[in-house]
Every structure is written in structure tokens, then in C-alpha cells.
Amino acid sequence: MKEKIHSKFTSLFGEGGVFYAAAGRINLIGEHTDYNGGYVFPGAIDKGIMAEIKPNGTDKVRLFAIDRDEFAEFSLAEDALPGQHWPRYIYGVCREIEKRGGKVAGFDAVFAGDVPLGAGLSSSAALESCFAYALNDLNGNGMDLFTLARIGQSTEHNYCGVKCGIMDQFASCFGKAGQLIRLNCKTLEYQYFPFNPEGYKLVLLDTCVKHLLADSAYNKRRESCERAAAAIRENHPEVEFLSDAKRVWLDEVRDRIPEEDFIRAEYVIGEVQRVLDVCDALDRGDYETVGEMMYQTHFGLSRLYEVSCPELDFLARLARKMDVTGSRVMGGGFGGCTINLVKDELYDSFVAAAAEQYKEKFGHELKVYDVVISDGARKL
Ligand code: GLA
DSSP: OHHHHHHHHHHHHOSOOEEEEEEEEEESSOOSOGGGTOEEOEEEEEEEEEEEEEEOSSSEEEEEETTTTEEEEEETTSOOOOSSSTHHHHHHHHHHHHHTTOOOOOEEEEEEEOSOTTSSSOHHHHHHHHHHHHHHHHTTOOOOHHHHHHHHHHHIIIIIOOOOOSHHHHHHHHOBTTEEEEEETTTOOEEEEEOOOTTEEEEEEEEEEEOTTHHHHHHHHHHHHHHHHHHHHHHOTTOSSGGGOOHHHHHHTGGGSOHHHHHHHHHHHHHHHHHHHHHHHHHHTOHHHHHHHHHHHHHIIIIISOOOOHHHHHHHHHHHHTTOSEEEEOTTOSEEEEEEEEEHHHHHHHHHHHHHHHHHHHSSOOEEEEOOBOOOSEEO
16 A cells, blocks of 8 residues: 555655554444543554655645545635545644644645445544644644544534544544553543453454435434433533433433433443443453443444444344354444454354355345454554
8 A cells, every 4th residue: 555655646746755644443332422421442453544745835735545546636725625525534634733723734645545435444534533643743733642633523523514422533543553442532531451352353244335324313313312411411410421321310301302312312321331341341351241242232223322224233133143242333333344252263154154144135245354453643
């Protein structure tokens, strides 16, 4: 990938570029908890975005996306949003750096990625984090990693229409090889956990489907949670986020909120507890409990939060049938991957059966990604 980028870069912009990279992510457990102030448990993966970048002495940004074979250009002196969608992630990063008092000088860049698009592995966070990290470094802005993660998140909110939480950009910036990170999305305290479950593997099965309107459905889930939290807050003013609420407090407001908001909130409150249970289980080396919690999360995401789809449900059900330790939809949902915790000796037969039966049922292939927990944003 590096050579491909470099040869395009030199042909378009000459020598003298600097390489940066940032990663996609997985999440062991803690889904749709980040914007509710709860815990998440992600790690960066060995798939991401790589870019070669060089200041060009103008107020223009000139970009080439290798995977799309497309060129884009915008001016830092004007407010016009780029017409194509993909340059908006980079445009947004520039604007969000400036909003925070940082400098962005015009630059040329060529980039490529190997994090599959629409698979729930946060290709967009990888793109944002790669450029946020690079532009911070090249312009000597001295912003810390949290600020860079926030810049990516605000880019999603303000230029891409997704009111996401902080998990993806956090993982993409803070990732470390071999370590998962437990983040408290309310206090922003985090802790690295070495993750090397002996006798088990983590594998992702990509349904290769991405259902339309996922972004607006995501934003609607967030609104439901905020309405439920606001209702609970009337009785319990200490509830800043939904994750602060006890289950019985939700029951108290059942008649005051739409039924749909109630079941969404029911999922979130359960999920916040499951992350803590998984951490305890990991401390004991009890991967069977970790796996059981993953199934419970899948059930909640499918039946209560309703962000699953037939393809994901099929794969999680098959995993259960084959005695796989844990399986669930990962990320925002509406397609993308299941994450599976599989005993070594079951791995081959599970992956083979999943591939065969999935194809038979849905008429197209799934993809298999072995998870390697890797470093986050960096200069190469
Ligand atoms: C997407 C968002 C994250 C998070 C997950 C669900 O990946 O970008 O902020 O909310 O969905 O856990």
C-alpha cells in the first residue's frame, strides 16, 4: 500500500511527503453506550488508512483517493463544502482544527486504506484520525490525542450527518498493539487491558451488507436515549446521561415516555452493566462469561435496540448452534460484521460452516477477518 501511495504521490505532487496512518477498530462489548456516557471496550486493528502528505504553500487542499481513483480539491479560504462525500471527512477535520485555534496550511495528499467500507470497522474514523494526527503534527499545533479524537467526532456531527459517540475516533487515536482499551465515555478515564485470550480467537464475519438509512436510524436511537434520560432526570437530577440511571428509575417513567424510547433505554442500561461484568470476567480469565455477555448484547441489539438485520441474526444464531463462545453484531449495526469469540479447536469448522451456510441462505459470500489488535494513529 505504501509503495502504491508513494508512486501516485510523486507523479502528482513530487517528492518530500510524510507518511501517517490510523486504524479501524473492533469493540469487544459496550455498543451504543458511548453517547450515553457509558463504557466501551474497543481496540485498534491492523486495517486502516495510510496517507502521504506535504504542505504546498497555498491555501488549497489537493487530495487523491487511490481506492476510488478520484481527485478532489477545496480551498481553506472558502467555506464551500466539497461536492463529493469523501473529501468532507478531511474538510471537516481542517475546519474543526481551526475552530479549536489550530492552524492548517494548504497541503497535498494521497491516501489509501484496507479497512473495509461499511463493515462497522470505522473506516471513516480511521480517515479522520489519520488526517487529524497528520495536520496536527505538520502544522505544529500541539493538540493532545483526545482533542484529535474529538476533532474526528465533530467532523461526523457537523459535516457528515452522524451524531456518533467518541468510541471510534478514540480507538483509532489511542490504540496499542495487543491491548484493548476500556473507556468511560463520561469521565474519559481509560485503561489498557492486554488481550490475548489463550485458547480462543477473535474473528469477524462480514455480512457484506449495509442497509440504507443507517445514519438516520442511528441518530434516532440517540434521540430516544436522550428523551428517556431527560424523563428520568426529572425524578433524579443526578442523571446526566442515560448510563447514570438505575433500571428501576427507568420503570418509574415508563408511562411518561414512548414505548419505543423505553425499550431502547432498557437495552442501554443492561449493556452498561454487561461491560462491567465482562471486565470482572476478564480479570478472572473467564472467557465463557465474556462470550455469554456477547450473546446477551446481540439479543439486546437485535430485539430491543433493533439495529440488527436478518444476515447478522443468522450468523449469531449459527454461532450459538455450533457452541461458539460468544457472537454479536458489532458497531453501529444495520449490516457489517459479527464479532466472534471462538475456541481454537472450533475455529476452522465454524468459519467454514458460516461461509457455506451464509452463501446458501443469502446468495452471496461473507468475508472473514482475523482480528489483530494494533497501534492507532501514528507517523510512519
Ligand atoms: C458507531 C459510532 C460509535 C458507537 C457505535 C455503536 O460506530 O460511530 O460512536 O456509537 O456505532 O456502539
